[in-house]
Amino acid sequence: MDTAERAELVARHTEEVVTEEELHDLFEEQDEPTAYIGYAPTGEMHIGHFTTMRKLADFIEAGLDVTVLIADLHAHLDDEKSPFELLDARSTYYRLAIEGMVESAGADPDAITFTRGTDYQLEEPYTLELYRMLANTTISRAQRAGSEVVRQSDNPKLGGLVYTLMQSLDVAALEADIAYGGIDQRGIYMLAREVLPQHGFSKPRCVFAPLLSGLTRSDDEGEADKISSSDRSSGIFLTDDREAIEEKVQAAYCPAGEVEDNGVLEYLHRLVFPVLGVRGEDLVVERPEEYGGDLEYGSYDDLEADFVSGELHPADLKPAVAHYIDEVVEPVRERLLERPEVLAEAYPDHWG
Numbered sequence: 001m002d003t004a005e006r007a008e009l010v011a012r013h014t015e016e017v018v019t020e021e022e023l024h025d026l027f028e029e030q031d032e033p034t035a036y037i038g039y040a041p042t043g044e045m046h047i048g049h050f051t052t053m054r055k056l057a058d059f060i061e062a063g064l065d066v067t068v069l070i071a072d073l074h075a076h077l078d079d080e081k082s083p084f085e086l087l088d089a090r091s092t093y094y095r096l097a098i099e100g101m102v103e104s105a106g107a108d109p110d111a112i113t114f115t116r117g118t119d120y121q122l123e124e125p126y127t128l129e130l131y132r133m134l135a136n137t138t139i140s141r142a143q144r145a146g147s148e149v150v151r152q153s154d155n156p157k158l159g160g161l162v163y164t165l166m167q168s169l170d171v172a173a174l175e176a177d178i179a180y181g182g183i184d185q186r187g188i189y190m191l192a193r194e195v196l197p198q199h200g201f202s203k204p205r206c207v208f209a210p211l212l213s214g215l216t217r218s219d220d221e222g223e224a225d226k227i228s229s230s231d232r233s234s235g236i237f238l239t240d241d242r243e244a245i246e247e248k249v250q251a252a253y254c255p256a257g258e259v260e261d262n263g264v265l266e267y268l269h270r271l272v273f274p275v276l277g278v279r280g281e282d283l284v285v286e287r288p289e290e291y292g293g294d295l296e297y298g299s300y301d302d303l304e305a306d307f308v309s310g311e312l313h314p315a316d317l318k319p320a321v322a323h324y325i326d327e328v329v330e331p332v333r334e335r336l337l338e339r340p341e342v343l344a345e346a347y348p349d350h351w352g
Contacts, residue, residue: 018206035178038069041090042081048212054105077159089345100332106278145191148184168192172201215252249322
């Protein structure tokens with residue numbers, strides 16, 4: 001695989017790469033560059049996390065050395081989204097869930113290095129560098145960088161401000177050439193590109209994944225809601241069974257011929273087709289012969305074209321989407337439900 005092919009593999013199905021030229025140069029300079037993604041173990045993981053997890057399969061195929069950070073301290077610093085006493089249990093759950101998603105997406109979890117924030121964030125030289133960054137960064141700059149990630153308020157807690165600098169410093173501490181995350185992380189990694197060179201570290205390349213919308217819509221704005229761990233109807237969770245997935249997809253906003261704010265199409269575009277692509281499979285929509293018989297799609301663009309034209313109706317599409325999402329989620333669900341004690345310890349209010 002040459003440089004252009006490796007760079008294309010890393011960049012495909014993403015929202016943005018900063019910058020593509022830097023990414024290309026990286027593969028010219030190094031045989032095995034490093035990449036990392038961090039997850040703060042807060043609420044239960046849902047299908048939206050698959051948009052980032054399935055991308056790791058591309059990273060591994062492109063020859064990247066991949067690290068997944070379970071950012072346990074971050075989970076507590078962000079307005080105590082995870083109580084301190086639950087950090088160990090939730091970190092265990094996140095690793096179990098992430099391993100399941102990576103495997104379901106077609107990659108080997110053993111090819112990934114896992115680490116926790118508490119493995120290195122409490123010791124020098126990390127703490128010393130963090131103090132130096134704190135001394136040089138204004139409150140407004142830290143707030144702006146974390147505005148899409150950290151819970152905001154008129155009277156923010158210091159933890160949320162420190163959070164953004166720690167995430168920037170994690171890139172250097174983990175010696176990552178590529179910082180990878182959802183597009184909501186952009187502000188933090190732009191801060192990293194700005195401040196890390198001032199402290200003697202390299203400027204990271206950044207790869208951003210798109211975010212999945214929820215399946216519900218706001219009554220007042222009419223726009224798709226974000227998936228929320230506190231609202232299990234807003235999206236598909238990794239422990240949802242086939243019946244729950246079918247119910248959520250059937251109830252989802254999916255007007256005939258409309259693409260905008262259509263969560264069903266978004267799930268297909270961002271998750272189902274990329275996973276099927278790795279497997280070398282097409283998507284089949286089953287229809288009665290009286291309505292034209294089955295439809296088969298090798299790409300999302302072809303399916304969207306039929307949907308917009310009216311050839312493909314939501315009533316036929318939704319059962320197929322539910323089937324393929326369940327197929328992707330099933331091995332992760334089984335992995336988690338085989339460890340009920342992990343779920344109970346991590347989320348005692350729901351599983352205890």
